[in-house]
Amino acid sequence: MxxxxxxxxxxxxxxxxxxxxxxxxxxxxxxxxxxxxxANSGLYDHLLPVFEKKTGIRVNVVAVxxxxxxxxxxxxxxxxxxxxxxxxxxQFVKDGFGVQRFDLMYNDFVIVGPDSDPxxxxxxxDVKAALKQxxxxxxxxxSRGDDSGTHKKEQSLWKTAQIEPTGTWYRSTGSGMxxxxxxxxxxxxxxxxxxxxWISFGNKGDYAIDVEGDDAMFNQYGVILVNPQNCPNVxxxxxxxxxxWLTSLEGQDEIRKYEIxxxxxxxxxxxx
Amino acid sequence: xxxxxxxxxxxxxxxxxxxxxxxxxxxxxxxVSLSATLLSCLIxxxxxxxxxxxxxxxxxxxxIVMNSLMGLPPVVVGLFVYLNLSRSxxxxxxxxxxxxxxxxxxxxxxITPIVAALSRQILEDIYEEYREQFESLSLTKSMxxxxxxxxxxxxxxxxxxxxxxxxxxxxxxxIIVGGNIEHLxxxxxxxxxxxTSKGNLQMAMALGLVLLCISLSINILVSSLRLxxxxxxxx
Amino acid sequence: xxxxTPSHTQTAKPKRATQDAQASPFLSCRGLCFSANSNVxxxxxxxxFSAHGMSAIMGFNGAGKSLLLRxxxxxxxxxxxxVLWDNTPVTHDNRKRxxxxxxxxxxxxxxxxxxxLFVLKSRGSNDPNIAFSLLEKVGLENVSSxxxxxxxxxxxxxxxxxxxxxxxxxxxxxxEATSSLDPTSIAIIENILHEECLKGTKVIFASHDIGQIKRxxxxxxxxxxxxxxxxxxxxxxxxxxxxxxxxxxLDGGLxxx
Numbered sequence: 001m002x003x004x005x006x007x008x009x010x011x012x013x014x015x016x017x018x019x020x021x022x023x024x025x026x027x028x029x030x031x032x033x034x035x036x037x038x039a040n041s042g043l044y045d046h047l048l049p050v051f052e053k054k055t056g057i058r059v060n061v062v063a064v065x066x067x068x069x070x071x072x073x074x075x076x077x078x079x080x081x082x083x084x085x086x087x088x089x090x091q092f093v094k095d096g097f098g099v100q101r102f103d104l105m106y107n108d109f110v111i112v113g114p115d116s117d118p119x120x121x122x123x124x125x126d127v128k129a130a131l132k133q134x135x136x137x138x139x140x141x142x143s144r145g146d147d148s149g150t151h152k153k154e155q156s157l158w159k160t161a162q163i164e165p166t167g168t169w170y171r172s173t174g175s176g177m178x179x180x181x182x183x184x185x186x187x188x189x190x191x192x193x194x195x196x197x198w199i200s201f202g203n204k205g206d207y208a209i210d211v212e213g214d215d216a217m218f219n220q221y222g223v224i225l226v227n228p229q230n231c232p233n234v235x236x237x238x239x240x241x242x243x244x245w246l247t248s249l250e251g252q253d254e255i256r257k258y259e260i261x262x263x264x265x266x267x268x269x270x271x272x
Numbered sequence: 273x274x275x276x277x278x279x280x281x282x283x284x285x286x287x288x289x290x291x292x293x294x295x296x297x298x299x300x301x302x303x304v305s306l307s308a309t310l311l312s313c314l315i316x317x318x319x320x321x322x323x324x325x326x327x328x329x330x331x332x333x334x335x336i337v338m339n340s341l342m343g344l345p346p347v348v349v350g351l352f353v354y355l356n357l358s359r360s361x362x363x364x365x366x367x368x369x370x371x372x373x374x375x376x377x378x379x380x381x382x383i384t385p386i387v388a389a390l391s392r393q394i395l396e397d398i399y400e401e402y403r404e405q406f407e408s409l410s411l412t413k414s415m416x417x418x419x420x421x422x423x424x425x426x427x428x429x430x431x432x433x434x435x436x437x438x439x440x441x442x443x444x445x446x447i448i449v450g451g452n453i454e455h456l457x458x459x460x461x462x463x464x465x466x467x468t469s470k471g472n473l474q475m476a477m478a479l480g481l482v483l484l485c486i487s488l489s490i491n492i493l494v495s496s497l498r499l500x501x502x503x504x505x506x507x
Numbered sequence: 508x509x510x511x512t513p514s515h516t517q518t519a520k521p522k523r524a525t526q527d528a529q530a531s532p533f534l535s536c537r538g539l540c541f542s543a544n545s546n547v548x549x550x551x552x553x554x555x556f557s558a559h560g561m562s563a564i565m566g567f568n569g570a571g572k573s574l575l576l577r578x579x580x581x582x583x584x585x586x587x588x589x590v591l592w593d594n595t596p597v598t599h600d601n602r603k604r605x606x607x608x609x610x611x612x613x614x615x616x617x618x619x620x621x622x623x624l625f626v627l628k629s630r631g632s633n634d635p636n637i638a639f640s641l642l643e644k645v646g647l648e649n650v651s652s653x654x655x656x657x658x659x660x661x662x663x664x665x666x667x668x669x670x671x672x673x674x675x676x677x678x679x680x681x682x683e684a685t686s687s688l689d690p691t692s693i694a695i696i697e698n699i700l701h702e703e704c705l706k707g708t709k710v711i712f713a714s715h716d717i718g719q720i721k722r723x724x725x726x727x728x729x730x731x732x733x734x735x736x737x738x739x740x741x742x743x744x745x746x747x748x749x750x751x752x753x754x755x756x757l758d759g760g761l762x763x764x
């Protein structure tokens with residue numbers, strides 16, 4: 001018995017030793033709830049080292065769908081929210097969860113499809129017409145279906161095209177952008193994606209951009225400081241510093257400079 | 273097939289060159305899963321041993337519940353832990369969300385039922401064998417518990433391995449409570465999920481192979497330990 | 508083999524209450540009944556045991572010998588009836604002053620020495636010298652570090668006996684402890700039992716080995732189908748048993764239903 005309790009004591013000590021020290025003693029850091037599209041594109045890998053070097057503030061990014069990111073921020077599990085669903089963001093601020101929303105940058109959505117192009121939408125600019133053709137042809141279409149910014153945008157586009165997307169051709173994956181692309185490409189479906197994710201996506205198969213360039217496909221990103229009045233734990237100072245830097249000339253310039261294969265992924269448009 | 277060989281090649285180059293990012297991810301994975309395994313062994317073995325030597329009404333119900341909990345979906349555990357550790361949840365003040373601690377907690381909850389249920393079975397078999405002798409010796413319950421835990425130690429290692437395997441392989445819980453934050457909470461499985469979602473299937477596969485190698489080496493190590501124990505007559 | 512280190516023998520057992528064999532027996536049972544799955548296995552057994560000597564329990568296979576020993580030792584509770592030892596029931600507490608060696612020894616998954624130390628520790632002793640002297644007594648001092656479960660059958664049974672003696676019992680029960688052992692192991696065990704008996708330990712054992720019973724026992728209790736057939740002094744039992752069934756047993760016949 002004694003032998004055993006000793007063993008257990010050793011085990012407990014080991015376990016305690018294995019428990020992380022982070023969270024207690026660490027350098028200043030902030031938590032950003034953001035979207036998979038920005039994270040997967042590699043933008044943060046480009047931006048954050050510059051900011052961290054300048055300020056010494058570590059930026060931890062949690063990449064989830066816009067809907068979940070907003071929900072997490074409402075639960076006070078973030079200092080900064082960086083997403084792309086303007087209406088939901090404005091509601092977030094209006095409800096008192098955020099301090100103020102800033103335009104940060106934009107890119108655009110595109111519809112990608114297989115080489116065979118069953119709905120013959122390749123080269124189209126009018127997204128409403130393209131969606132109508134896809135629906136008429138009952139060509140497979142893979143939707144995020146996860147309440148993300150991209151999903152919300154897609155739903156509003158179907159609405160303006162006055163189509164109720166239902167039927168076996170409309171496949172809701174309920175997952176992130178990358179997973180939806182993998183699934184869509186796997187089954188030969190059209191997929192609406194933001195351009196940044198598409199450019200950086202590594203498993204394109206025989207897919208190419210079919211529909212692009214419609215003003216309705218504009219994709220605006222915004223950044224919001226989580227309201228410290230609602231969430232006392234928010235690191236207001238560091239979070240504001242990050243937002244200020246992103247919207248500053250320097251931050252905007254860094255966003256502009258981020259390219260993959262010679263293509264610019266995000267276009268800065270902060271009003272400052 | 274070509275993808276597979278490419279993945280293998282990528283995996284090998286990363287391992288051989290000790291890619292620092294990969295090393296960081298592997299070490300964090302091991303730290304999280306091993307801590308969770310140790311913690312769940314502490315809790316689970318005590319529960320398993322206690323039930324093994326106890327006879328009370330509702331015992332079989334407890335065992336059924338425990339066995340069912342072995343199949344807890346990681347995502348559900350992740351959500352449960354998230355709701356508790358969220359700043360707006362009851363334990364938000366601890367500031368554990370999106371830290372390795374949160375991941376350890378989630379995995380501990382996930383695998384404790386496995387350790388408890390499997391060890392209960394093993395220890396009960398040993399106890400049934402020893403029971404009459406213990407009765408004859410008039411041993412106290414704590415002595416009996418201690419004796420079967422010690423005598424079952426080599427079999428219980430397999431239980432710990434099962435727990436470790438499950439925690440090391442799951443992604444659903446850690447991605448929710450850890451957030452897959454680079455350099456902070458990114459582990460093997462969340463990195464694989466991320467690479468997959470980026471469409472970098474080759475890299476994802478390579479990471480998967482690394483994960484497999486880790487679990488293989490740990491299992492070889494433990495199996496040889498067990499073999500030695502069996503040969504020496506202690507298992 | 509028979510040298511006994513002083514540390515073990517000279518530590519005197521607590522002197523048991525003096526008892527008058529007539530007025531209040533050392534160990535007794537009254538009206539013991541036990542059944543399992545609606546089979547009555549022990550039927551209304553009442554017995555008195557004196558404080559000294561060895562009592563052999565005999566009977567055909569399935570007569571209830573093992574069960575009776577367990578009931579007397581208190582590791583199984585009877586459906587009805589009582590067991591009294593020095594006028595008190597056998598409990599978790601006073602059973603510590605008894606030992607039982609089972610037919611199939613259950614040894615811990617540890618070394619020979621650790622098997623003994625485990626029992627000694629349970630009695631609050633931590634002295635390895637006691638363990639070693641016990642091993643010497645049963646002739647296992649050279650295999651003390653081996654895994655107990657890898658010992659031969661005879662060695663395992665000797666270790667089980669050493670374990671039984673480690674608690675310095677006032678009553679030692681043995682359930683066919685020497686069946687299937689070689690003559691050397693049997694001789695070692697019988698010598699030790701003889702010695703323990705001389706030191707005042709009450710020995711109650713079940714056995715089929717008639718030679719052994721003749722060598723050891725002072726009285727014989729013959730049971731058949733869960734009932735007492737007779738309780739007779741050993742000498743007279745072997746010259747002329749009181750019951751026909753015992754005679755049949757001794758003649759090597761079949762039990763009569």
